[in-house]
Amino acid sequence: MISNLPQDFSPILVQFLLALGFVIFTIIITHVLGPRLKSKQKEDPFECGIESEGDARTPLSVRYFLIAILFVLFDVEIIFMYPWAVNFKSLGWFGFIEMLTFVAFLMAGFYYIVKKGVLDWERD
Amino acid sequence: MDSVFLIKSLIILGIFALSLGIAAYETYFERVIAAFIQDRVGPDRAGPFGLLQPLADAGKLFFKEDFIPTLADKWLFILGPSLAMLTALMTSAVIPFGDSILYDGHEILVQGIEVNIGILWVFGVVSLGVYGILIGGWASNNKYSLYGAIRAASQNISYELAMGLSIIAVLMMSGSLSLRTIVEEQHGMNWNVFYQPLGFIIFLTCSFAECNRTPFDLPESENELVAGYHTEYGSMKLGLFLFSEYVNMFISSAVIATLFFGGFNYPGMDWVYSALTSKMGEVTGHNLATLVGTLVFFGKIAFFIFVYMWVRWTLPRFRYDQLMDLGWKGLIPLAVVNMIITAAAELSNQPLLVNWIGLGVFIALLYAGSALMKSKKTSV
Numbered sequence: 001m002i003s004n005l006p007q008d009f010s011p012i013l014v015q016f017l018l019a020l021g022f023v024i025f026t027i028i029i030t031h032v033l034g035p036r037l038k039s040k041q042k043e044d045p046f047e048c049g050i051e052s053e054g055d056a057r058t059p060l061s062v063r064y065f066l067i068a069i070l071f072v073l074f075d076v077e078i079i080f081m082y083p084w085a086v087n088f089k090s091l092g093w094f095g096f097i098e099m100l101t102f103v104a105f106l107m108a109g110f111y112y113i114v115k116k117g118v119l120d121w122e123r124d
Numbered sequence: 125m126d127s128v129f130l131i132k133s134l135i136i137l138g139i140f141a142l143s144l145g146i147a148a149y150e151t152y153f154e155r156v157i158a159a160f161i162q163d164r165v166g167p168d169r170a171g172p173f174g175l176l177q178p179l180a181d182a183g184k185l186f187f188k189e190d191f192i193p194t195l196a197d198k199w200l201f202i203l204g205p206s207l208a209m210l211t212a213l214m215t216s217a218v219i220p221f222g223d224s225i226l227y228d229g230h231e232i233l234v235q236g237i238e239v240n241i242g243i244l245w246v247f248g249v250v251s252l253g254v255y256g257i258l259i260g261g262w263a264s265n266n267k268y269s270l271y272g273a274i275r276a277a278s279q280n281i282s283y284e285l286a287m288g289l290s291i292i293a294v295l296m297m298s299g300s301l302s303l304r305t306i307v308e309e310q311h312g313m314n315w316n317v318f319y320q321p322l323g324f325i326i327f328l329t330c331s332f333a334e335c336n337r338t339p340f341d342l343p344e345s346e347n348e349l350v351a352g353y354h355t356e357y358g359s360m361k362l363g364l365f366l367f368s369e370y371v372n373m374f375i376s377s378a379v380i381a382t383l384f385f386g387g388f389n390y391p392g393m394d395w396v397y398s399a400l401t402s403k404m405g406e407v408t409g410h411n412l413a414t415l416v417g418t419l420v421f422f423g424k425i426a427f428f429i430f431v432y433m434w435v436r437w438t439l440p441r442f443r444y445d446q447l448m449d450l451g452w453k454g455l456i457p458l459a460v461v462n463m464i465i466t467a468a469a470e471l472s473n474q475p476l477l478v479n480w481i482g483l484g485v486f487i488a489l490l491y492a493g494s495a496l497m498k499s500k501k502t503s504v
Binding site for chain 1: 129132133136137140144185186187188189190191193194195202205206209210213214216217236237239244262264265266267268269270274277278281282284285288289292293295296299300301350355356359360361363364444445448449452453456457460463464467468470471
């Protein structure tokens with residue numbers, strides 16, 4: 001009965017249409033129902049009581065980008081482990097040793113990142 | 125085939141309506157539990173025991189001004205909350221909410237789709253949810269929103285790593301990515317949490333962070349960032365952001381119950397099944413047993429939703445560097461250790477025993493290591 005063919009995914013369309021319908025309905029209804037009062041002050045970006053300065057297209061701390069790059073690296077490594085984990089029992093001790101080597105290399109890289117101070121947020 | 129598809133669609137519609145309803149009432153129970161923990165009354169005006177409060181809140185949000193700031197990127201501003209809500213509602217498709225329904229000679233699973241990539245679907249859709257917050261925060265063109273959005277993005281991706289690693293241990297035990305297979309492996313009381321106590325704690329912590337819940341709600345920390353990524357939002361667009369958070373909470377409780385607490389399995393389920401089928405006949409008994417399993421599953425979900433709220437009103441918020449340290453330097457190495465222990469345990473013939481011995485040895489080593497470090501520091 002379970003064959004994992006493309007048509008097994010067809011009920012997902014029902015769910016997608018339901019979700020999309022709900023979101024579009026909500027966005028349109030709230031637009032129609034609400035009042036509209038225009039004023040210059042209200043349409044400025046929010047600021048705590050003072051005049052807002054400039055816009056938010058400003059540079060950000062480079063750490064966020066480093067985290068993003070590291071995430072891509074590590075996430076790819078973790079994705080490599082998924083097929084291994086699924087076939088784990090049939091691979092036996094051989095697979096265990098092989099993955100131990102892989103994880104050792106991965107953690108060596110991780111240790112390097114930590115020692116390099118990439119993850120130290122309190123340091124400038 | 126058509127009637128099967130129809131019933132499947134009805135099941136999806138039911139799950140969809142339930143997740144919306146539960147998400148709405150989570151807001152009510154959050155206040156009730158907060159009131160209980162802080163020893164005050166809580167909502168009691170709208171209807172008996174304040175039960176109509178969620179409806180009143182939703183009504184209020186619908187009648188607020190639908191407002192777009194002039195500097196904001198108009199279409200992205202609308203797209204943000206829509207995407208957050210859309211992805212939150214798509215996740216429930218692969219979660220097995222119950223065993224199966226016998227109807228007209230067909231066996232129909234109580235689940236949106238039963239596919240062999242189950243948990244990967246959850247991951248994929250959940251990580252798309254980050255885009256909703258990121259787009260919404262960036263499009264607002266407000267510095268508070270931008271910082272909230274960037275924080276949300278980098279927090280979510282950081283905790284996704286440890287989450288992915290902690291799931292690998294579960295996958296090794298079941299040998300499949302399908303959530304239904306994972307649940308069926310935990311028949312009766314053979315739940316994964318007994319094999320994976322450390323994995324469960326890692327997963328729970330990460331799901332708090334993924335849902336942006338306290339103590340990890342840095343993206344909307346009100347005393348530094350006004351309201352974080354939804355500072356500029358109002359009306360039901362704000363409602364969609366908040367609502368998607370509660371839907372995510374429901375879904376992640378369901379995923380935790382599925383992966384670690386046996387889904388619709390409960391002790392004594394075989395006895396209930398045979399008693400029901402012998403009394404009510406094969407078909408009705410089977411369907412009733414499925415219903416009982418589903419109710420048990422929702423009981424587990426309710427418990428985890430309660431845990432979310434309990435933690436929210438108990439723990440204070442982290443500082444951002446503490447949050448990142450915990451995610452990267454704490455949880456990732458722990459998850460790797462958990463994975464290695466599980467691998468060794470699964471290959472030995474005594475998985476339960478070896479898992480606990482491995483965990484004990486690891487804790488002892490950790491303790492000895494920290495004692496050694498301390499004595500070194502004091503001698504210097």
